[in-house]
Amino acid sequence: MGVEGCATSARRTPNTMRVSGGLERSDMDSAEQLQKLYLAGFELETFERFPKAIGVVRNNCIAFLVPGPDGLQILGNIGWRMGESLGPLVERNGQKVFVHKQEMIEATPERISTLERFKTDLKTHLRGEASRK
Numbered sequence: 692m693g694v695e696g697c698a699t700s701a702r703r704t705p706n707t708m709r710v711s712g713g714l715e716r717s718d719m720d721s722a723e724q725l726q727k728l729y730l731a732g733f734e735l736e737t738f739e740r741f742p743k744a745i746g747v748v749r750n751n752c753i754a755f756l757v758p759g760p761d762g763l764q765i766l767g768n769i770g771w772r773m774g775e776s777l778g779p780l781v782e783r784n785g786q787k788v789f790v791h792k793q794e795m796i797e798a799t800p801e802r803i804s805t806l807e808r809f810k811t812d813l814k815t816h817l818r819g820e821a822s823r824k
Contacts, residue, residue, distance in 0.1 A: 719819050724763045727816050738775055741766075751802075752809035753777050756817075763817060769810050771796060780806065 719727070728747055729735055736746040744755040744766050753772040756763040768779040771789035773796065778789035780798055787798035796802075 719762055721758050721763050724817055724819075727819070728813070731812065731816050733813070733816075740775055747813060748772060749809055749812075750805050752806050754809075754813055765813070765817075769806070769813070771798075771802065771806065 725735060725745070732749060734748040736748060738744070738746050738755075741755055744757050745763075747754050747756055751772050752769065754769040755766040755777070757766045758764075768777060770777040770779040772778075773789065773791040773794055776791050778791040778794070778796060780803070781788060781790050783790065783795070787803065789796045789798055789802070
């Protein structure tokens with residue numbers, strides 16, 4: 692068996708593999724990742740302002756995904772959907788809020804919990820692991 696055959700068969704066995712620095716990367720291609728996200732209840736949307744990204748939305752939380760060398764990757768922050776964009780969680784005057792340009796939404800404990808669950812679920816599915824909830 693040639694070297695090419697070994698590399699190909701070894702690459703496709705696990706869903707994730709360790710790479711340098713202890714980081715994990717997905718072994719799925721982008722289409723597989725999108726299908727798993729959709730089946731897990733995430734909505735997939737395109738946005739004119741972000742033509743090279745796919746918006747992933749659930750419970751008013753949003754992240755933008757772009758293709759990378761190891762499958763889909765999160766572009767920038769994950770945050771609260773504010774119109775056609777994303778409001779990251781920030782602290783202003785001692786209060787947690789989601790902000791986009793001049794618009795501000797209070798980051799209630801419920802919204803923060805929803806955002807954290809969204810982040811965890813999204814990252815889990817992007818790595819190819821099944822949600823254990």
